[in-house]
Amino acid sequence: xxxxxxxxxPTHHPTGPRRPSPLRAMGLVKKGDAEATPAEAPEDPxxxxxxxxxxxxxxxxxxxxxxxxxKLLVKFSALQQPLLEExxxxxxxxxxxxxxxxxxxLSGFWLKAMQHHPNFEDFIQEWDEPVMEFLQDITKAHxxxxxxxxxxxLVFHFxxxxxxxxxxxxxxxxxxxxxxxxxxxxxxEIKCTTIEWKAGKDVTVEKVAxxxxxxxxxxxxxxxxxxxxxPSFFREFFRNLKE
Amino acid sequence: xxxxxxxxxPTHHPTGPRRPSPLRAMGLVKKGDAEATPAEAPEDPxxxxxxxxxxxxxxxxxxxxxxxxxKLLVKFSALQQPLLEExxxxxxxxxxxxxxxxxxxLSGFWLKAMQHHPNFEDFIQEWDEPVMEFLQDITKAHxxxxxxxxxxxLVFHFxxxxxxxxxxxxxxxxxxxxxxxxxxxxxxEIKCTTIEWKAGKDVTVEKVAxxxxxxxxxxxxxxxxxxxxxPSFFREFFRNLKE
Numbered sequence: 001x002x003x004x005x006x007x008x009x010p011t012h013h014p015t016g017p018r019r020p021s022p023l024r025a026m027g028l029v030k031k032g033d034a035e036a037t038p039a040e041a042p043e044d045p046x047x048x049x050x051x052x053x054x055x056x057x058x059x060x061x062x063x064x065x066x067x068x069x070x071k072l073l074v075k076f077s078a079l080q081q082p083l084l085e086e087x088x089x090x091x092x093x094x095x096x097x098x099x100x101x102x103x104x105x106l107s108g109f110w111l112k113a114m115q116h117h118p119n120f121e122d123f124i125q126e127w128d129e130p131v132m133e134f135l136q137d138i139t140k141a142h143x144x145x146x147x148x149x150x151x152x153x154l155v156f157h158f159x160x161x162x163x164x165x166x167x168x169x170x171x172x173x174x175x176x177x178x179x180x181x182x183x184x185x186x187x188x189e190i191k192c193t194t195i196e197w198k199a200g201k202d203v204t205v206e207k208v209a210x211x212x213x214x215x216x217x218x219x220x221x222x223x224x225x226x227x228x229x230x231p232s233f234f235r236e237f238f239r240n241l242k243e
Numbered sequence: 244x245x246x247x248x249x250x251x252x253p254t255h256h257p258t259g260p261r262r263p264s265p266l267r268a269m270g271l272v273k274k275g276d277a278e279a280t281p282a283e284a285p286e287d288p289x290x291x292x293x294x295x296x297x298x299x300x301x302x303x304x305x306x307x308x309x310x311x312x313x314k315l316l317v318k319f320s321a322l323q324q325p326l327l328e329e330x331x332x333x334x335x336x337x338x339x340x341x342x343x344x345x346x347x348x349l350s351g352f353w354l355k356a357m358q359h360h361p362n363f364e365d366f367i368q369e370w371d372e373p374v375m376e377f378l379q380d381i382t383k384a385h386x387x388x389x390x391x392x393x394x395x396x397l398v399f400h401f402x403x404x405x406x407x408x409x410x411x412x413x414x415x416x417x418x419x420x421x422x423x424x425x426x427x428x429x430x431x432e433i434k435c436t437t438i439e440w441k442a443g444k445d446v447t448v449e450k451v452a453x454x455x456x457x458x459x460x461x462x463x464x465x466x467x468x469x470x471x472x473x474p475s476f477f478r479e480f481f482r483n484l485k486e
Contacts, residue, residue: 047348050333058326065319069312076308083301090293105290117425182360 059180074145088137102136102159110135120233127203128233134161149177149185163203165196171238192238204232302423317388331380345379345402353378363476370446371476377404386417392428394418406446408439414481435481447475 044052094104103109111132114120124132136157143151153172158164170193178186197204210224229235287295337347346352354375357363367375379400386394396415401407413436421429440447453467472478 047333051330051349054326054330054333058323061319061323061326065315068315068319072308072311072315076304076311080301080304083297083304087294087297090290090297106294118427119425182362184361 055181062180070146070148073148084139092136100159102132102134102157102161108133110138120237123233123236125203125230125232127230131161131163131203131234134159134163143172143174149175151175151187162198163201164198166193169193169195169238186243187241188243190239190241192240195234195238202227204229204235206230298424305423313389313391316391327382335379343402345377345400345404351376353381363480366476366479368446368473368475370473374404374406374446374477377402377406386415392418392420394430405441406444407441409436412436412438412481429486430484431486433482433484435483438477438481445470447472447478449473 091103091105091109094100101107111124111129114132115124136159139155139157141153141155142148143153151172151174153170156169156171158167158169160167170191172189172191173187174189174191175185175187178184205227207225208228210226334346334348334352337343344350354367354372357375358367379402382398382400384396384398385391386396394415394417396413399412399414401410401412403410413434415432415434416430417432417434418428418430421427448470450468451471453469
């Protein structure tokens with residue numbers, strides 16, 4: 001989960017260049033160049049032409065590499081899938097007298113898993129925890145099996161629970177490769193299932209006393225409450241966004 | 244260039260899960276578990292044993308996938324290398340009367356390339372620009388061809404120039420896979436070549452008048468200057484770090 005496209009820090013460089021970075025290209029090919037028609041574009045000097053030809057060859061190999069990696073991804077995902085399915089079955093096995101949570105065989109499995117994950121740990125609040133006990137599984141799927149750059153979705157599967165009606169909460173990321181020369185991918189849209197909270201069970205808000213303007217002792221007694229948003233995994237993670 | 248390991252933003256998720264994330268594992272296997280001897284570790288309940296076995300199988304496939312991708316990386320890097328070599332030759336070709344910069348065939352090629360790159364653009368200051376005109380090439384190499392997680396180095400090749408003595412400035416990243424269950428890689432060390440600036444040519448500092456405490460008109464005339472650090476690509480990018 002990279003946080004900001006285009007960010008850079010001299011202190012962290014966790015993955016390094018997985019493949020040679022076609023730095024050369026970036027000086028010459030900018031966004032939108034592809035759309036310029038030959039009539040509009042001024043003729044390139046010979047040296048630039050020569051460099052662009054090299055660039056095209058380089059990028060062709062890059063795309064071939066991506067396609068090969070994609071094939072491996074599909075292949076190994078298929079090999080791993082039965083293990084994930086088996087895990088789910090193990091976790092859902094109930095011995096009858098166990099607690100009725102999302103994973104009766106090992107209560108709170110997913111909550112713990114997410115609390116240990118660097119991408120989630122800071123998002124999970126105290127009041128999210130009892131809700132997440134009802135998580136049964138998290139699954140993912142790519143928007144396009146041939147091209148993982150186009151996006152993916154995460155599906156959070158929940159057991160019947162006192163908090164909301166949904167059985168599944170989805171988060172769908174739609175993205176595209178915006179700059180093939182430096183492998184930059186832009187997220188264009190994020191769409192999430194609306195959570196249908198049961199009455200009074202929305203953990204993303206808290207009841208606070210409503211200030212009643214003016215009024216005497218009588219009015220002060222009629223305490224009113226209103227819902228104020230508070231931090232929550234269910235608010236911050238399942239948020240719609242559009243570029 | 245991911246900025247912070249463990250960072251997360253609901254707004255950007257540029258690459259998505261390239262491969263299934265073994266979330267399950269993270270609830271059960273923590274850092275250091277491997278070092279615990281069976282004598283110290285309490286016996287796992289049967290369900291945890293079962294889940295750990297599934298995890299090991301999953302991780303075995305994950306490693307096999309990594310090895311296959313690594314092979315592709317080596318293969319395609321080798322195919323691309325001649326194109327990078329040709330690019331270098333094109334750029335270095337001098338027609339004799341051209342400017343004596345790093346890339347006589349196309350002056351300022353690398354400066355432009357880096358200014359267009361999202362990971363560098365914010366680092367390059369006005370005073371860095373004339374220095375970067377002398378860049379001839381940027382090359383990279385992995386610390387271990389079999390395992391790209393172990394780190395890599397970038398080498399900045401410079402033509403003879405009025406600014407510093409170095410012909411090559413290296414930045415070496417040493418990293419390791421710290422958590423195979425979520426693919427977390429930690430940078431352990433960054434080591435850079437010390438830049439040997441020529442006298443008065445260090446663009447990473449600026450001369451400022453030194454405040455002379457006390458003293459009258461006579462002392463004030465003896466203006467002293469001292470070097471104050473200022474932002475610079477050469478300061479911020481080539482910085483040593485150790486965990």
